[in-house]
Amino acid sequence: MNLTDMRTFADDEIVDAVVVGTGAGGAPLLAALAARGLRVVALEAGDNTDPHDHTPDEIAAADDINWMDERLSGGETPTAFGPNNSGRGVGGSTLHWGAFAPRPSAHDLRLRSESGLGEDWPIDHDELVAYIERVERFAGVSGPSHYPWDPDRRYLFPPVARNASSDMMMRGCEALGIRATDAPAALVTRDHDHDHGGHRSACANCGTCHQGCRNGSKVSMDTTYLPQAVAHGAEIRAGSMVHGIERDASGAVTAVVYRRDGVDHRQRCTNLFLCAGGIETPRLLLHTGVGNSSGQVGRNFMAHGGVQVWGRFEQEMRGYRGYPSSIITEDFVRPADADFAGGYLIQSLGVMPLTLATTLVRGAGLWGRELVDAMDDYRFMAGVGINGECLPSDGNLLELSDEVDDDGIPKARISFSAGGNEDAIDRHAIRTLTSIVEAAGATSTMVLPRTAHTLGTARMGTDRERAVIDPDGRSFDVPNLWICDNSVFPSSLVANPALTTMALSLRTADRFLASHKP
Amino acid sequence: MSSSPSSRTTAFALHALGSSARAFDGVAEAVADVLDVHAIDLPGFGDAAGMTGTSIPESVRHVERAIRRSGATRWILIGHSMGGKIASVVAARALAGESELFGLAGVVLLAASPPSPEPMEEERRRDMLSWAADGRLDADAARTFVDANVGARLHPDADALALDDVQRTSAAAWTAWLEDGSREDLTDAVGTLDLPALILAGGEDGDLGEDAQRRLNGSVYPRASVEALGGTGHLLPLERPLDVAHAVRDFWESTAGIGPAVPADVAAVIASPRTSARTRGLLARRAVADDPHATPAALTDVQLATLRVLADRIVPQDGAGIDIALRVDAQLAAGGGDGWRNADLPPDREAYATALDALAPLRTHSPREIDAVITRLAAGEYDEHDALSAAQFAAWFEDARVDLVRQWLAHPATMARIGFDGFANGGDDVFTGFAILGADEREDWEMLPVIAR
Structure with a gap:
């Protein structure tokens, strides 16, 4: 994005807020604070990119916009990082996200009350939805004119074009009596001009959302909230990796220390917002020893279930064309025959070849002629996949390893083992997905297990013994430290996280501003 | 496959100062069984003597147009002397995806001028410039020039051709190279070219002999093997056409031509404006053959x-x-x-x-x-x-x-093999995306091999 004429601040100037991270958690609140006239600086570990420079090439794109610094992944079902779920760059994970933008259901926020398992959110569903609607209106979300599971819902833009995978899923669902429709997609299907973000072109169905949107149609922070923030006087410093937090005798944050081009800088501030994502936020807190009187930092790591079922069809599907996940069903948010807490969403799937091959190896264990044959079938394949509830669990956590990265910070070690509830959801989902793909005419099917998203490592709650931040988003321990990103999720939600994270970001800004005395 | 991956490879040959495309006739004939040599008259030389626009950038565009017009999708460059500097620029632009060309497989340099300023004694430069002060070079100047650049007397046919080509050269082109082109420092523009390369030097050559080749061109082409032809001056294609042909053939068969070819129609899509320059460059660099001796x-x-x-x-x-x-x-x-x-x-x-x-x-x-x-x-x-x-x-x-x-x-x-053309989902000028998304449907430009179902 264009940062050439932005306002800048000196390191020794005491700014009102430093925001660490420019993704879905940091960008909306950065814009909101700047719009209120606060002096704000965002520190982003990654580089600044221009949408035009993104490439559909999966290897180059990962190096551009994914967090490729090494993390250690353990447990019985280690989750994949890098291109699978971790972003980097001005815009954070919204540079590579799939823009699949379902809203969380009211059930999701009352998981514990309704099922006895997991956690409730200390946020009212109506309040959260009001913020979500603000995000949808500002950033631009496309969807169907009639949403079967929420008939009052309206989307600003008509739905994104369907591709062969979409037609396949619609066909399969119809045959089985499953309701399915066009998915809410955080992209504009008509040209759209922002007051401060410039021109965004209608989705061209290029199919490479995960490699970075090249015409601004996808909601990415660098084409939506961040230009608004800069227009209101925020400064964004790219290539700035925060590794220290300085505090005064009372424990309040006074500055952050960050490394840029190999040189350490100290930015003084009166408030700090950590919005670095479900891995980097707890890693920084553990590294600096800040905000962890509860011992909950790094705990309750959650990764959504993301199992996929792929079918081989007689027709050429070539699902890399078009928006990758344009069909949704919410019929399984709380299945009637569930033997588990929570549920799952189903989406149609298009996939790029290297991503599919990686899942064929990691998920299905293929090698040799089987692997080559599967890729030779690539163009005949279409699939469906889920985003499924994951319960917080004591054994699933992020710790600091003994290995240190180039910036002197210990690498994160994440342990994740799917539990009985996750396994039960997977079993149910595999049955459902397989029946859809078969009803749509697949001649053979393949199950590819995977997990996605990094959630819950600095969770929000009402009990300072069991949570890291309070229901406003403020640290229980450090009054001028706020956290807003996927790490604050008390439960995983069935819905994909980014839309909710943006809404939380606006809400956190409001809560902060309400308590802020200039 | 919709086109044969074994379709023939073209060697685009770029001649030296005062020379022309036909200087490669002997080489072309001797490698015709494995490579089609397409020699190009550079602006101001040979049959293109009447062309204006003889600077290096203009010569590079001229060559790129010729390659594009030929339809070649798997090709190498052969650059002799002045033509070597132009070849290096063409190669750099192709590997960066900047030129709407795809399929460069290797570079052969013959006593080539490097991307850096060419070493040349100022006195010799002045003498050579003086020959063109009043227009085209005369027979005496041509005689002097050819004699100064050979290790031994040329075959009479080659000698006559060389003398004729010097006299056909436009004075403007002659002067432009000596005044500007040879002095331009294109080191940064060319960078390092990590692809199969062969550097031939004349054992009796002067400023562009074997040492200079190793120092000035070897650093640009880290994979290059450098060979010197004994008893040879500067005019390699005319002096030693069979030895040059033998080396080129061996280079193609053992180094540049190994590895899978991208089908011609897929290569054309990569070269087209549907593919962004950055993506084209990534694919171009991955398409070059692996070094068997790495x-x-x-x-x-x-x-x-x-x-x-x-x-x-x-x-x-x-x-x-x-x-x-x-x-x-x-x-x-x-x-x-x-x-x-x-x-x-x-x-x-x-x-x-x-x-x-x-x-x-x-x-x-x-x-x-x-x-x-x-x-x-x-x-x-x-x-x-x-x-x-x-x-x-x-x-x-x-x-x-x-x-x-x-x-x-x-x-x-491999992308072509599995029928994936998503790399061509939008270029730099018009971001096209995909217009047709349904099963068993394809757009006119999509070149997908037929696979049994």
Whole structure:
């Protein structure tokens, strides 16, 4: 994005807020604070990119916009990082996200009350939805004119074009009596001009959302909230990796220390917002020893279930064309025959070849002629996949390893083992997905297990013994430290996280501003 | 396949100062069984003597137009002397994806002028400029020029041709090269060109002899082999057409031409404005053949050999193969992982080294025996070494399979094979995306091979 004429601040100037991270958690609140006239600086570990420079090439794109610094992944079902779920760059994970933008259901926020398992959110569903609607209106979300599971819902833009995978899923669902429709997609299907973000072109169905949107149609922070923030006087410093937090005798944050081009800088501030994502936020807190009187930092790591079922069809599907996940069903948010807490969403799937091959190896264990044959079938394949509830669990956590990265910070070690509830959801989902793909005419099917998203490592709650931040988003321990990103999720939600994270970001800004005395 | 991957390769030949396309006639005839030589008259020379616009950038565009017009999708460049500097610029732009060309497989330099300023005595430069002060060079000047640039007397036919070409040269082109082109420093613009390259020098050449070639062109082409032709001056294609042809043929067959070809119609899509320059460049660099004599950068020779044996079983390739093991070695050396590793494993390079050392005996095993080991590795049942536990072997082997299959798929020939053309989903000027998304539907530009269903 264009940062050439932005306002800048000196390191020794005491700014009102430093925001660490420019993704879905940091960008909306950065814009909101700047719009209120606060002096704000965002520190982003990654580089600044221009949408035009993104490439559909999966290897180059990962190096551009994914967090490729090494993390250690353990447990019985280690989750994949890098291109699978971790972003980097001005815009954070919204540079590579799939823009699949379902809203969380009211059930999701009352998981514990309704099922006895997991956690409730200390946020009212109506309040959260009001913020979500603000995000949808500002950033631009496309969807169907009639949403079967929420008939009052309206989307600003008509739905994104369907591709062969979409037609396949619609066909399969119809045959089985499953309701399915066009998915809410955080992209504009008509040209759209922002007051401060410039021109965004209608989705061209290029199919490479995960490699970075090249015409601004996808909601990415660098084409939506961040230009608004800069227009209101925020400064964004790219290539700035925060590794220290300085505090005064009372424990309040006074500055952050960050490394840029190999040189350490100290930015003084009166408030700090950590919005670095479900891995980097707890890693920084553990590294600096800040905000962890509860011992909950790094705990309750959650990764959504993301199992996929792929079918081989007689027709050429070539699902890399078009928006990758344009069909949704919410019929399984709380299945009637569930033997588990929570549920799952189903989406149609298009996939790029290297991503599919990686899942064929990691998920299905293929090698040799089987692997080559599967890729030779690539163009005949279409699939469906889920985003499924994951319960917080004591054994699933992020710790600091003994290995240190180039910036002197210990690498994160994440342990994740799917539990009985996750396994039960997977079993149910595999049955459902397989029946859809078969009803749509697949001649053979393949199950590819995977997990996605990094959630819950600095969770929000009402009990300072069991949570890291309070229901406003403020640290229980450090009054001028706020956290807003996927790490604050008390439960995983069935819905994909980014839309909710943006809404939380606006809400956190409001809560902060309400308590802020200039 | 919608076009034959074995369609012939073209060698675009760029001549020296005062020369022309026909200087390559002898070379062309002698390599005709493996390569089509398409020699190009540069602006101001030969049949193009009447053309204005003789600067290096204009000559580069002239060459690029000729390559584009020819429709060639797998090609090499041969550059003699002045033509070598132009060839290096054309090659750099093609590998960067900047020129709407695709398919460059290698570069042959003949006593070539380097991208840096050409070493030339000022007195000689002044003399040569004086010959063109009043217009085209006369017969005496041509005689002097040719005699100064040969190791021994040319064959009478070649001599007559050389003299004629000098006298056909436009004074403007002659002067432009000596005043400007030869002095331009294009080192940064050209950079380092990591592709198969052959550098031939004349053993009796002056400023552009073997030492200069190693110093000035060798640093631009890290993969180049440098050979000197004894008893030869500067006019290699005229002095030693058969030796040059022999070297070019060997270069093509043993170095530049190995590895899979991208089908012609897919190559044309990559070259087209549907593909962005950046993406075209990535694919162009991956399409060049692997160096069969490369020294591994992260692994030892034995470790690389073991990985190659495994790679043949994990990703069996039909016909001309991509050295995916060597590409994984380069990936390891660059430190480029996938953002995570299994917590039970040591860092990637160490895990590869340890596992491959333990598996080194596989190099002499039969495919059936190797497959049996692979089955146990993948299942977490390989517990025959203290170096790693069975679980660690399985975790490493999962990473290795992912690395190998990704390197295979990243090659544009593999993309063509599996019928993937998503790299062409939008260019730099008009972002096209896809207009047709349904099953069994394709757009007019889509060139997909037919696969049995």
